[in-house]
Amino acid sequence: MKSRLVMDEKGIERATARIAHEILERNRGTEGLVILGIPTRGYGIALRLQSIIEVIEGVRLPAGAVDATLYRDDLGIKKEQPFLKKMEIPIAIDGKTIVLVDDVLFTGRTIRAAMNALMDFGRPRSIQLAVLVDRGHRELPIKPDYVGKNIPTSLKEGVKVRLQEIDGSSEVSVIEKE
C-alpha cells in the first residue's frame, strides 16, 4: 500500500489557523457561532478551531459533535452498520450560525446526513461547512465554505487524516488502495 504525505502537523496547524481567521472574518466576529464537528476527526478539528478562535478573540465558542450515522443513506446497503458515536449539541441551535466541521470532504453524503441530523435539533440561521481536505468527487450539490487544502485524488485513492490528540501524531496522507 503506497502512501504519500500531503500535510504534516505544521501544515495542519497553518490550515486550521487560516480557517479560524476566515470564519471570524466572514461572520464578523463570534456572535451566534457554534462549532460542530463530525466524529471522530472532524470533531477533533472542531475543538482545534474552538481553541484557535479563543486565542484570537478571547471568546470560547460552544463546540460539539454531530454524529451523522443514524441519518446515513447507505445503512440498508452496508453489510455492517457502523458503531454509533456521540451526539453532543452543547446549546439550542435555533437561530445560530453553525460551522459544521469534517476532516475530509468527498461525496458530500456525510454532510447531507449531518445537516439532516442538525435540522432535527432546531432551525439554525445558517450552516457553514469547514473541511481540512477537499478531495473532490462530489455526488451531491454541496460546497465547502472553508477549505484547508484541495487535494485532487483518484477514486482508487483514499485520504487519511491523523491528529495528535486522537492518533498520537498529525498528518494527512493519500493512500493508494489496491
Next chain:
Amino acid sequence: MNRLIIRGGRLFDPSTGTDGIHNLYVMGGRIASFKPADRDTTEINPGPGVEVIDARGLLVTPGLIDVHTHLREPGFEYKETIRTGTLSAAAGGFTSILCMANTAPVNDNESVTRYILEKAKEEGAVNVFPVGALSVGQKGERLADMRELKRAGCVAVSDDGMPVVNGGLMRKALEYSSVCGMPVISHSEDTALSGSGVMNEGAVSTRLGLKGIPNAAEESMIARDISLAELTGGRLHIAHVSARGSVELIRMARGKGLKVTAEAAPHHLTLTDEAVGRYNTNAKMNPPLRTVADVEALRAGLRDGAIDCAATDHAPQSIIEKDVEFERAANGIVGLETAFSLVYGLVADGLLPLNAAISALTINPARAMGLDRGTLKVGSVADIAIIDVNRDWTVDPLKLKSKSKNTPFTGMTLKGVIVKTIVGGRTVFSAD
C-alpha cells in the same frame, strides 16, 4: 407344507441358550429344528414351497417383543393405525407387540378388544396383543372388567398414560390380577409431584425455564406399587422406568422374590435431558429423559436383571401435537424402528452383554406377559428376526414406516439393520 430354511446365521436365543452358526428349519409356521451349520448334512432341494434365506454374517434371534406400544387405533388414526404401527414394528424386528388401552374409545371392554384383534388380523403385519384398561375409561375410579378383557384377548391391564393415583384401586387391580392371570402394568407417577412439569427437574430444566418432574414422582409411586404387590401377591410390571432410585427399588423387590418385572425404554437408556436442547418437543415424553446418573443406573439394571425388559413406549404424535409450545406439546416418541439399534448400541459399546440385550427384547417380555413367544425352541411359533449388526444406518424420520415422525434420533447413525422379520414363518419385512 411350506418350508423356510435360514442358513448359516448366528443363531442367538437366550431362551434355549443357543449361540452359534446354525441352520434353522421352519415348517408350517413353526420351528422344526436347528442344527450347527458345520455338521448339517441336510440336503436342501429348493423348489416350490421352499424358501431359503442366506443368513451368513447375520444375527438370527427370536422375533422381538415390545410390551409397550401405542397403536392409536381406534380413535387417533391420524397419528397411527394398526396397519402402520405393525408395519413399523416389523421394520424394527418386532414380531409381537402389546398395545396400550388409551385409545378412543378406551379399551376397557371386550368390544374394543375384539375390534383391535380383528383389525390386527386383517391388516396387521405382526402379532398384536391388546392391553386392557385397568379402570373403566381409564378414569381411575372403578376396575374394568378384567376377566371379560382377558377372555376377549387382552394379556395385561394398564391405565398407562393415566397414572393410578388411588392406591386402593391399584391394590384391587393387583388382587384381581392373580385371579385373571394377567399382570398389571403400572405407569407409576405421583401426579401431585410431577404437577405441570414437562421435563426432568434439574439443571437443564432450570436453564430452559421449564417446569420439572422430579425423580421422586416416579420413585415414590413405584415404592407404593411394590408394597401393594407384596401385600397382594399380584403380578406387577413397572412401565418405562426412568429414575435411578426406581431401579434400586425394583432390584430390592425382585431380590425379595416379589412378582415384579420392569421395563426401560431405549431412549431412557441412551439419552439425557440435554437432548431437549433448544426446546425440541421430540425429546418430550413422560417419564422424561433424565440425567447421566439415571441412564447409567438403568443400564446397570438391565445388566444385572433388575430391569428385565426393553420396551419402546412407541407413542406416535402428529405435528399438531408436536409443533407447538414445548409445554403444550404432547408427550411421546416413536420407538419401534430405533429400539433394536439403540439397545444394540450398548452392546457394541461394551456396556451390555448381548445376552442381556436379546433377552430383554425376546424371552423376558414374553415371560413377563405370559406369552408363548420370544423363543426358537423346537415347536414354537416361528417368529424370527434377522439382523445385520455390522451395518449402520442413519435415522431419517421420513423413511420411518410409522405414520408419525416424532423421533429425537433424527440424523443419528445407529448400529444394526433389521434385514428380515418373520412372523409365523412368513416374511413380513425385508430390508431393501
Next chain:
Amino acid sequence: MRFKSKDLLGIEDLDSQDIELVLSTAGSLREVSEREIKKVPTLRGRTIINLFYEPSTRTRTSFEIAAKRMSADAVNISVSASSAVKGETIKDTAKNLEAMKPDCIVVRHSASGVPHMLADYLKCSVVNAGDGAHEHPSQALLDMFTVKEKKGTIKGLKLAIIGDIGHSRVARSNIYGFTKLGAEVVVAGPPTMMPPGIERLGCRATFSMEDAIADADVIMMLRIQLERQKESFFPTIREYSMLYGLDEAKLKMAKKDVLILHPGPLNRGVEISPAVADGPYSMILDQVTNGVAVRMAIFYLLLGAAKE
C-alpha cells in the same frame, strides 16, 4: 458492527462483547429521547411486529416507542395464549406472520422457547421480549445499562437478586449478563422458589436475603406473583415480605451507594417497601427510560444493515 445472530433470543447466547456493543449503542441512542423531535430516520421502511401472547403494557410500549423513535413501523398484535387457535402449529403462525413481510418480530409468550421455535422458522429477526420462565434479554440489557451508567463499570460489583428465582426470566437473563461482564451474582429466595442447579448459570444461591444483600452494590427485587401463595410456594404474604421484602432496615446491610432495581410492576409493601421504592437508591424509573434506548439499540444492531 452487527450481531452474530439474526435474532436476540437470550443473554445466554451472547458474549461480553455483544453485550458491551448493545450498551454502548444504547448510550449513543439515549440522547434521541431527550430531543424535541424524538425520532431519527435510521430504520425507515422497516416493519416490526410486536407479537404479545401475554399482556404486558410496559414492555410492549417500550418496544413500540423504541421502534417508532427509529422510524420503523411498529404493529402490535395481542393474542391471548389460551385463545390461540387450536390446531395451528408454531410453523403455521410463523409462516403467516412472514407473509406480511416484517423485518423483525418481537415476541412475548408465557411458554419458554416459543421465540426460539419462531426464529428457527423465520428468515426475519426475532427478539425475545420474555418467554416463560426462561429469558428476558432486553430487560437484562437495560438493567446492565442502568447499572453501568451509574457505577461506570459492572466488573467487580456484587449483584443480589431477591425473590421468586424459579419462575423468573428476569433473574436468568441477569445472572448470565452480569456474570459475563464480571460481576458477582448472588440469588436469594425461599427454597420453594429456588430451582435446582441455578448455580450452573454462574451465580451463588442462598435462602438468606441478608447473606445475599450484605455489601451488595446492586439489589434487584423480583416481582412476586401473589397467586403463588395459593400454590403454597410461601405460607403468607406477610411472612414472605418479612423474609424477602426490601425495607430500609435491610437496605442498611448493603453498600452505602447501593442501587435498587425492580423490573416492575411493583407490589408495594410486599417485595419492596414504598420508602425504598421511592427512595434515593431506587433506579426504577431510570430503568424504564433506559429500556427505550436499549431497545432502540437492539433494533439498530439487528436491522440497521443490509439484509442477508
